[in-house]
Amino acid sequence: MNPRAIQRAVVRMLYDPDFVAAIHGARALPGLSEAERALLRRVDPRAFATDPFRRARAVQAIVEEFPCSAAAVGLARVEAFLATREFLACLGDGGSMGLAFATWLEDQAAGAGRIEAAMARLRRPMAESPPLVAGTLRCAVTLAPIVVPAGSLAWYEATRAWLGATPLHTLAERADQAPRAAPPRRSPVRSRDPGEEQLLIEISASGEMSLGTASEALVRLLRHAQRARTRRELEREAVIRGAAADESAGVIDDLLAQGLLVAG
Amino acid sequence: MEDFRTRVARLPVLGLGVSTEYGAGSSDGALDPAALRREHPDYAGFLEVGVEVVKGLDDAARAWAASGAPTTYHFLDINLDDPEDRDPAWLAGLRALCAELRPAWLCGDAGLWHFGRRERGHMLLLPPVLIAEAVAPMAEGIAALRAASGLEVLPENPPGTAFVGDLHLLEFFARLAEAADTGLLLDCAHLAMYQRLAGHAPHDGLDHLPWDRVVELHVAGGREREADGFRWVEDEHGPELLPDTWAIAQAALERAVNLRAVVVECERNPIAAVLPLFAKIAAALPARLADVKHVPKDSPA
Numbered sequence: 001m002n003p004r005a006i007q008r009a010v011v012r013m014l015y016d017p018d019f020v021a022a023i024h025g026a027r028a029l030p031g032l033s034e035a036e037r038a039l040l041r042r043v044d045p046r047a048f049a050t051d052p053f054r055r056a057r058a059v060q061a062i063v064e065e066f067p068c069s070a071a072a073v074g075l076a077r078v079e080a081f082l083a084t085r086e087f088l089a090c091l092g093d094g095g096s097m098g099l100a101f102a103t104w105l106e107d108q109a110a111g112a113g114r115i116e117a118a119m120a121r122l123r124r125p126m127a128e129s130p131p132l133v134a135g136t137l138r139c140a141v142t143l144a145p146i147v148v149p150a151g152s153l154a155w156y157e158a159t160r161a162w163l164g165a166t167p168l169h170t171l172a173e174r175a176d177q178a179p180r181a182a183p184p185r186r187s188p189v190r191s192r193d194p195g196e197e198q199l200l201i202e203i204s205a206s207g208e209m210s211l212g213t214a215s216e217a218l219v220r221l222l223r224h225a226q227r228a229r230t231r232r233e234l235e236r237e238a239v240i241r242g243a244a245a246d247e248s249a250g251v252i253d254d255l256l257a258q259g260l261l262v263a264g
Numbered sequence: 265m266e267d268f269r270t271r272v273a274r275l276p277v278l279g280l281g282v283s284t285e286y287g288a289g290s291s292d293g294a295l296d297p298a299a300l301r302r303e304h305p306d307y308a309g310f311l312e313v314g315v316e317v318v319k320g321l322d323d324a325a326r327a328w329a330a331s332g333a334p335t336t337y338h339f340l341d342i343n344l345d346d347p348e349d350r351d352p353a354w355l356a357g358l359r360a361l362c363a364e365l366r367p368a369w370l371c372g373d374a375g376l377w378h379f380g381r382r383e384r385g386h387m388l389l390l391p392p393v394l395i396a397e398a399v400a401p402m403a404e405g406i407a408a409l410r411a412a413s414g415l416e417v418l419p420e421n422p423p424g425t426a427f428v429g430d431l432h433l434l435e436f437f438a439r440l441a442e443a444a445d446t447g448l449l450l451d452c453a454h455l456a457m458y459q460r461l462a463g464h465a466p467h468d469g470l471d472h473l474p475w476d477r478v479v480e481l482h483v484a485g486g487r488e489r490e491a492d493g494f495r496w497v498e499d500e501h502g503p504e505l506l507p508d509t510w511a512i513a514q515a516a517l518e519r520a521v522n523l524r525a526v527v528v529e530c531e532r533n534p535i536a537a538v539l540p541l542f543a544k545i546a547a548a549l550p551a552r553l554a555d556v557k558h559v560p561k562d563s564p565a
Contacts, residue, residue, distance in 0.1 A: 003395055007390070007393050011376070011390070039428050039429060046492050049491070061384045061386075095381075096381055097383065
């Protein structure tokens with residue numbers, strides 16, 4: 001028997017009543033042998049539901065890391081994440097709840113979600129970045145260049161200030177009040193489309209985040225460099241983004257000197 | 265390396281002590297370990313500090329350590345059976361904290377402290393899966409942590425409401441202690457929870473345990489709970505011992521010939537509320553633990 005497989009099943013049983021029922025059901029469950037399942041069946045199913053605050057603690061952790069996304073989608077939606085395949089997969093494969101939430105969020109919280117998802121990935125660089133191959137260049141792992149609907153940074157900053165030091169408390173207390181303006185979103189209708197803004201988010205060695213707007217050319221070039229590239233590929237991209245052909249090498253040198261690009 | 269039965273002779277006898285964890289003393293009505301040591305030095309001979317490396321030590325723990333009074337280090341963030349959990353950054357943090365606390369040993373629940381990686385929102389505390397196959401990976405982790413820290417690592421039987429596996433909890437820990445050649449921390453309240461859930465009497469299975477490996481005991485009050493017809497004991501760390509816990513503690517005090525320390529876990533209760541509990545346990549201590557002289561160089565602030 002595999003104790004890790006059993007332990008992971010136990011963890012999932014704490015959060016997922018359907019899985020508890022499946023353990024006691026007739027259908028085969030991938031990843032668990034019948035002997036392992038028999039051990040789990042010996043435990044009273046009610047034993048997995050004795051902690052009434054387990055889900056609330058998970059919601060709290062998510063809201064602390066994704067406060068503006070939570071403000072955009074609402075607490076009920078955040079709690080609904082705990083029943084999604086992304087969360088359950090994270091329990092099963094030993095992943096990160098924060099990254100799983102970032103993946104699940106996609107565009108649900110518009111630019112605020114993109115900003116906080118990028119921050120979540122910056123906090124976990126080891127999980128995101130394979131080692132850089134010699135001879136290639138890449139955007140620094142401390143940096144996230146992102147493109148969001150115009151007005152997202154202002155919305156994010158205003159909402160973050162409104163949420164204060166205890167975002168969960170603020171959201172819970174003010175849930176019944178008039179909703180705040182939704183975050184800006186792109187629209188296929190030109191008159192309603194706010195357009196785009198480009199942001200750079202950087203994490204310091206101590207974990208502090210700084211974010212601000214940057215030129216479209218720089219952000220597009222750094223996004224191109226989020227995959228390892230040869231120097232020639234990046235120089236070509238610099239030209240596409242507006243650099244003169246005879247300046248492109250200097251552009252890449254400057255970005256390397258500033259630490260925005262790193263070399264393998 | 266010398267075997268445990270040789271190494272244990274060098275472990276200090278700490279007597280009766282009290283536990284804390286980061287921020288535990290800051291809530292209203294919480295126990296102040298330094299005040300307990302000033303007012304009742306025999307009840308606070310040492311401080312067991314519950315530590316998450318990412319949080320470090322709070323001011324009260326730092327002050328206690330600075331006073332030179334004895335400590336033990338209770339980890340709250342290591343899945344002993346997972347080699348990836350002993351990553352270099354965590355080990356560096358552990359060593360730095362040990363340099364400050366100078367603990368007599370490391371100890372802590374040998375269970376699942378967190379799912380996946382060590383992150384906010386991932387914290388749990390689940391007992392190990394009680395099967396033979398779970399012994400070796402955990403024993404390897406204990407030996408590795410002992411080598412990395414230079415300190416004894418005492419696995420503790422965790423609390424729980426769902427114990428999975430076909431071994432008796434004490435048989436699992438007996439096998440673990442032998443495989444890791446280590447001492448043990450027996451939590452009497454946690455064992456009482458297990459015995460009730462498994463339908464055992466308090467003393468069932470005590471003969472499984474290699475009692476000469478039991479170095480430390482935990483004693484704490486618990487609360488009986490019921491939901492949807494399911495009954496369990498909550499690990500409340502309150503001032504009232506359940507009779508099962510006391511029966512186990514008395515048996516352990518008689519049998520554990522290498523016992524070095526007893527911790528009363530009651531960190532969120534005022535001193536006045538827990539004095540009767542300390543008095544009850546102090547009166548039951550064997551002479552070699554009761555006679556420890558608690559004269560610190562300084563009193564913690």
